[in-house]
Amino acid sequence: MNPFSLVRLSTLSEVSARMAQAPETRRLRAGGIDLIDRLKEGLEAPDELVELRAVAGDDGARMTGLAERKGGWSIGSLVTLAQLASFADFARPFAAIREAAASAATPGIRNAATAGGNLLQRPRCWYYRHVDLICLKKGGAQCFALTGDNRYHAILGGGPSFIVHPSTLALALLAHDASVVVFSPKGERTIAIADLFVPPSVDPSREHALAPGDIMVTIELPPASAAQRSTYLAVKEKQSHDWPLGEVAVRASVTGGKLSGVRVALGHVAPIPWRSGEAEAVLEGQAPSAELFARAAQAALSKAKPLEHNGYKIPLVEGLLRQALHSICEVPLPE
Amino acid sequence: MASSTLTRRGLLRGVGTATVVTSCVRKPNDGKSDHPPITNVHTPAEIGPEPTSVSFTLDGKPAIVQVEPRVTLLEALRLDLDVTGPKLVCDRGACGACTVMVDGVPRNACMMLAHDVAGANVTTVAALGTPEALSELQAAFVRHDALQCGFCTSGMLVSCAALLQRRGPTRNKLTAEEVEDAIAGNLCRCGTYPHVVAAVLETAGAPPPTSRRGEA
Ligand SMILES: Cc1cc2nc3c(=O)[nH]c(=O)nc-3n(C[C@H](O)[C@H](O)[C@H](O)COP(=O)(O)OP(=O)(O)OC[C@H]3O[C@@H](n4cnc5c(N)ncnc54)[C@H](O)[C@@H]3O)c2cc1C
Ligand code: FES
Ligand code: FES
DSSP, X not given: OOOOEEXXXXXXXXXXXXXXXXXXXXXXXXXXXXXXXXXXXXSOOOSEEEEGGGOOHHHHHHHHOEEEETTEEEEETTOBHHHHHTOTTXXXXXXXXXXXXXXXXXXXXXXXXXXXXXXXXXXXXXTTTOTTOOOGGGTOSOOGGGTSOOTTSOSSSOSSOOOOOOOHHHHHHHHTTOEEEEEETTEEEEEEHHHHBOOTTTOTTOSBOOOTTOEEEEEEEOOOOTTEEEEEEEEOSSSSSOOOSEEEEEEEEEETTEEEEEEEEEESXXXXXXXXXXXXXXXXXXXXXHHHHHHHHHHHTTTOOOOTTOTTHHHHHHHHHHHHHHHHHTOOXXX | OOTTSOOHHHHHHHHOHHHHHHHXXXXXXXXXXXXXXXXXXXXXXXXXXXXXXXXXEETTEEEEEEEOTTSBHHHIIIIISOOOSSOOSSSSSSSOTTEEEETTEEEEGGGSBGGGGTTOEXXXXXXXOOSSSOOHHHHHHHHTTOOSSOTTHHHHHHHHHHHHHHHGGXXXXXXXXXXXXXXXXXXXXTOOXXXXXXXXXXXXXXXXXXXXXXXX
16 A cells, blocks of 8 residues: 555545545545455556544444434434344345345454445446456546456446446345435535445446535435335355345335335446346235246346356346245245 | 565565554655555545555544555555454455455455545454454354355455444344355355355344255
8 A cells, every 4th residue: 555644634625625625646445455455456556545434423422333213214414334234123124225234344344444435435347346457437448347257247327337336235225225425515405325336337337426625424315114025135155255246125115015115226247236127017005926036037137238248147046036025925945 | 674674565474464453654664654544535626646644543542553545444444454354365356355344334344445445334244243252143153054165254244244234223134145145255265155055044033045956
């Protein structure tokens, strides 16, 4: 890592002003797991790391708090994945949040990694992470995944970059219609989680919509009825240490024998956490059944365009989605 | 190593750890910093980029080390303080060989900065027991043959010790699954996992694992 200074400031306005002044040479640091990795790889060489964890007083309390709010939850951006994973008060309606947090990375990493940092981490694509390869994301002319080893890359929503979004937590938050509260010198604003992520067709150089000086303060989970169920499932090459090959988060309520409020989110298939309107349309208002779930899974992947080496993701994610739907609706698996 | 070339590790090996822990406020070639050491991570400050002193508790004793902000906790422990229990393997948070406890919580020292532990309590494998007086957990590792090459072992022991501490009086209810979860970040290329699980359950006074593949 190149030399840098560590800057500790106690208010959000000071941190934000500092970042807005010289964004090219400064980086915000939360848990630092992604940032330190990028610095060690030589992808970036900032002069200054500005520590979010030094923020104190009311600002600090909001960023580290985990509080119930009118039946929903307000999650501080500095809450760790370990805290989310072991948070017993997330009852069944919010199970996917806990399951996703518990599934990411390893115990030691989860003790450091924050919710905000998890959403805003940069892609894990091996071409992007290689210091000598100037890919599309780093201002180069092309995405090397198109012709290279693309076994882990996108099958949906790809182009011109084919990364998959790395955040496990994002998927569960997408299924729960979460939003994020962002501080900036002009005031605070709320962004729906779906609008936080920027597809490469809009701008391949970034994955999120925050500007220099923007700081994520909290993540808001809307209230849920007692009948709501959610779950998160992933398949990995190694059970621990590893990023998923594919993952799903689903949320729905079953009332009067019918599905309502259905959300289907697919991960590690697209450059953004992917919401499947096709699957939701098949499921909404219908009575749960194995046949319905199989149709929804086919619909979810119907527009998939695999690259040379990642066609396996289609049956893998179809299977995961069916399993997740069976699980939240308590319908026994047919086979 | 020629005594005229002052590498951090070489110099400190010569001086001895005890002296280092109490007196290494300065690097030999840098007498310019008269700042008092940083003692907590919340006081507003601009630290570095030059070496700056940071103080914390290391294995029960006060420690001060003068390092640039870019120095990781693992580098400071191994190179500046000659505390080599935590191992350097992947240097990317992906193997757990560098696991230490920070205020009782297992952390990957390679992905932290030394300045992150200002005022904190850092525990390495060295504080668990000595070769003459092994801790219960370490003795159980030996009995259960829970190490082969031993490279992952110090990290494994720290993760397991943290689990036992966390469970306190309910440790006798520990299950094999909980132990597996606790060591899910400790990669062992020799495949000692079932032996580690058995050693931890025995130390906890919990029922032994039901027979699994590879169980001793
Ligand atoms: C072995 C291993 C396995 C892993 N497996 C997984 C996995 O399965 N799933 C998964 O999702 N992740 C995985 N990860 C990645 C890890 O979870 C992320 O790196 C981590 O969550 C990032 O959080 P952080 O707090 O450390 O972020 P930082 O590194 O501190 O920050 C990340 C980025 O976000 C910005 N940022 C952080 N917080 C804010 C904020 N509040 N406002 C504005 N900007 C902010 C920072 O400037 C930085 O650019 C793995 C990591 C390792 C080492
Ligand atoms: S050396 Fe730190 S996790 Fe591998
Ligand atoms: S004993 Fe060799 S790596 Fe674990």
